C-alpha cells in the first residue's frame with residue numbers, strides 16, 4: 604500500500620535530493636532555483652526528520668513544494684511546516700496566494716484532506732504534453748501569417764498584454780495569476796501584432812530549458828482572431844525557434860478543460876503525459892476567513908479508500924444556515940418506488 608511505503612528521511616546534507624526522491628512529494632523545482640532560494644531566503648526552506656517543504660515566491664505568488672517519507676509523515680508535519688513557512692512569507696510576496704502543482708495522484712485521497720484542512724482548494728486539472736522530437740523546420744520567420752507579425756514583447760506592451768491575457772483566458776483572478784506567472788517566466792515573450800492598425804491579438808511565451816527541452820509556458824489567440832490558423836502558426840514558430848536554440852524536445856502543460864488547445868497540440872505531435880492538479884491557498888485574511896467559514900460544519904466521509912468513490916456530506920453548524928436549509932426542505936414530498 605502506497606501510504607505504508609517508507610524510505611529514508613531526507614539527508615540533511617542534500618535537502619534537494621531528499622525532496623526530489625521522497626515517495627510522497629510534489630517537488631518539481633529545479634536544483635538551481637532551489638539553491639538560489641536557500642541562499643536568498645533560507646527561512647523559506649524548512650524540514651523535520653520526515654520531510655522537507657519550501658515556498659518559492661515570485662511575482663506575487665508562491666509555489667509550494669514538499670517531499671515526505673510517508674503519508675503518515677505528511678499528515679503529521681504538513682500543517683506545522685506550512686504554518687512556519689507562511690509566517691515568514693512577506694505580504695507582497697504572495698498576494699495572489701500559495702499554489703501547489705500536484706502530480707502525486709495515487710496519494711490524492713490521503714493528501715487532499717490535509718490540503719483541505721490547510722485551506723487549499725482545487726483550481727484546475729492539467730496534463731503534461733511532450734513532443735519527443737522537434738520536427739525539421741526552416742528558420743522561423745516573423746510574419747507568421749499574411750498581415751500578422753510575431754514580435755518580441757517590449758516594456759511598452761505591458762498594459763496591452765494584461766488586457767490581452769484577460770481577453771484570451773477570461774478567467775477568474777486566481778487562475779489568471781498562474782497565467783501571469785507563466786507570462787513572467789517566459790524568457791522569450793512574443794506577441795502577434797496585426798500589421799494594419801497594430802492591434803495585439805496573440806501571445807506566446809517560450810523557455811529553452813534543461814535537458815534540451817523547450818517549454819511553451821503560455822500561448823493564446825484573441826477570441827476575435829481564432830480559427831484563422833494563427834495559433835498553429837505561432838506553435839510552429841516556437842518549435843522552429845527551439846530548434847534554433849539547440850533544443851531537441853518540447854513540453855507544455857495543457858489544461859484538461861481546454862479541448863481546443865489539446866486538439867492543436869495533438870495535431871502538432873504532442874503526446875499526453877502525467878496528469879496534475881493545481882491547488883491554491885489564499886493568503887488574504889478576508890478570503891481565508893470566508894473560506895474557513897464555508898467549511899465549518901460537521902462532515903461525514905464515506906469510502907475514503909483508494910480506487911473507490913466517496914461521498915462527502917456536510918451539516919452546517921451556523922444557526923442561520925441551518926434555518927435556511929430547514930426552510931428549503933419544508934414542503935410536500937411525493938416519494939416513488941420507496942417500497943419492495
Ligand SMILES: CC(C)(COP(=O)(O)OP(=O)(O)OC[C@H]1O[C@@H](n2cnc3c(N)ncnc32)[C@H](O)[C@@H]1OP(=O)(O)O)[C@@H](O)C(=O)NCCC(=O)NCCS
Nearest residue numbers: 822823824829830831832833834835857858861864866867
Ligand atoms: C487554442 C488556441 C490558441 C487556438 O488558436 P486558433 O488560432 O484559433 O487555432 P488555429 O486556427 O490555428 O487551429 C489550429 C488547430 O487547433 C485546433 N482547433 C482550433 N480551434 C478549434 C475548435 N474550435 N475546435 C476544435 N479544434 C480546434 C484544430 O486542431 C485546428 O486544426 P484544424 O484547423 O486543422 O482543425 C485558441 O483557441 C485560444 O487562445 N484558446 C484559449 C487559450 C488557451 O486555451 N491556451 C492554451 C492554454 S493550455
